[in-house]
Amino acid sequence: MYPIRRLLARGQWLFDLRPHRLIVFHGAEGVRREVSGDVPNPPSAPVVLAALDEAKDVWVGSGDRRVFSVGAGASAPVQALPNECFDLTTDGNRIIGTVVDGALKLTTLFTADGSGQRWDPMTLPKPVSATHGYGYSEGRPHRQSPDGAFLDTSPFGITVVEKGRGRVYVLRPGAAQPEGALQVEPGHEQDIWRAQATPQGVLLLLVINYRQTVLLHFALDGTLLGSIPAQDDEDDEDDEDDELTWGGAGVCVLDADRALLFVQDKILLVSLPGLQVLETLAGEWPHFVSVTPAGPDQWWVGAEDNDALFLLTAAPGHPLRLDASNRPVSQGAPLMHVGYKTPTIHWTEYTSAPLTVSSPVTETWRAVVRNDGTACEAMRIRVSGVLVGARVVDVSVRYRGQPLPMVEEHRVNVVGVTAGLEGGATAELEVIFKPRGEGSGPLTITVEPCSWQSQGKEWQWQTQEESRVLAVTGHPASAQFLLTVE
Secondary structure, eight states, X not given: OOOOOOOEETTEEEEOOSTTEEEEEETTEEEEEEOBSSOOOOOSXXXXXXXXXXXXXXXXXXXXXXXXXXXXXXXXXXXXXXXXXSEEXXXXXXXXXXXXXXXXXXXXXXEEOTTOOOEEEOOOOOOEEOOOSOOSXXXXXXXXXXXXXXXXXXXXXXXXXXXXXXXXXXXXXXXXXXXXXXXXXXXXXXXXXXEEEOSSEEEEEEEETTTEEEEEEEETTSOEEEEESOGGGTTOTTOGGGGGGBOEEEEEEOSSSEEEEEETTEEEEEETTTOOEEEEEEOOOOSOEEEEEEETTEEEEEEXXXXXXXXXXXXXXXXXXXXXXXXXXXXXXXXXXXXXXXXBEEEEEOOOSOEEEOTTOOEEEEEEEXXXXXXXXXXXXXXXXXXXXXXXXXXXXXXXXXXXXXXEETTTEEEEEEEOOOTXXXXXXXXXXXXXXXXXXXXXXXXXXXXXXXXXEEEETTEEEEEEEEEEOSBOEXXXXXXXXX
């Protein structure tokens, strides 16, 4: 699960949901931009987003820890920055980023100016030991599983969280180096950590095994200032407030005296530093949320995998208000094209218009495909539909002008296999329909780039043969249309 990363700038707010995707909002509408091509499997780092004053420049990670400038507009071209980072945010008019090594351990916390060209490393303080009683070790040495260094922002500074190493750093606004760091027991892979700086130290949200929720407030000398559930109630199985400690979804430091804890079916307004529950507010938060300042006493709240936002107003002395903000989002220009490392089939000529076949005349659907990626070993052509399965229509295929033998598969489609296609090459495809009955229904034609893969060796009489199967090894092209036979 990947945390949301986002920052707000005056007049324009920007929100990112998942790797390789950026949504830029301005006014009443948003534009979604994505990385195109063969995007690699998402690493531990999320796509990260940061905006300097008035959104003059935006940086976003492409998913492989590259960082580039999006520019001032939703369709501006991107430009790679000279260095890689794992996570990125802003502090006033400077950029703050983390660099990790091959084992995903934090190596550098850096700052850069608005150009992003000069990166200056900060001195990292030695972490101070802190304990909270919700760990796994039970006296055994701590086991570390580094998983990167994530950043988050509150009005009182930036936090750097290394869940897999159990480390949390606090960088105050405008400071030349972190004020302090804590060393707690590392979290497991199934745990979620969120941290936000407070005037007294750092607020740490632990969601253990995706369920049990613990909110801890530490001073930077390791003193535990408060916790939910309270340490005194830890062993009280009859505590009515125990239900509040399940389903943590996020945390937000509002000011020097108050913070919010989002749990699955409510919001808790808690005091700082002691974490007494001041008020319980209605709300449903089935997914993890992140927050970002939206102006004086206001924050944007957004849930993972959802375009909708909520505007939170939390002025001192006034009731908290949470207003939904559902704004339309349209597709914009790609952020960048990372190329193709696998076969990628696209249509260059085809139609998805309805096709009618009237007995006894046959009809032909024609198309041209192109392989925009690397060469493939074989091509599999599949024609699927209810009329094919019911034998209302006979299907034959010509590929590059030659008839292609087709076989029935699972009584729902016909399939043919032919030679592969080189990268950049095109091929003509003709699908001929001969009516046998009457009916109407959807039809799908798919061209799949494949390769032969071994399934191991099977013993035959007096010989040992290797079993091979076709596997899709790239991006197929698919067309759907309505077929009517009369």
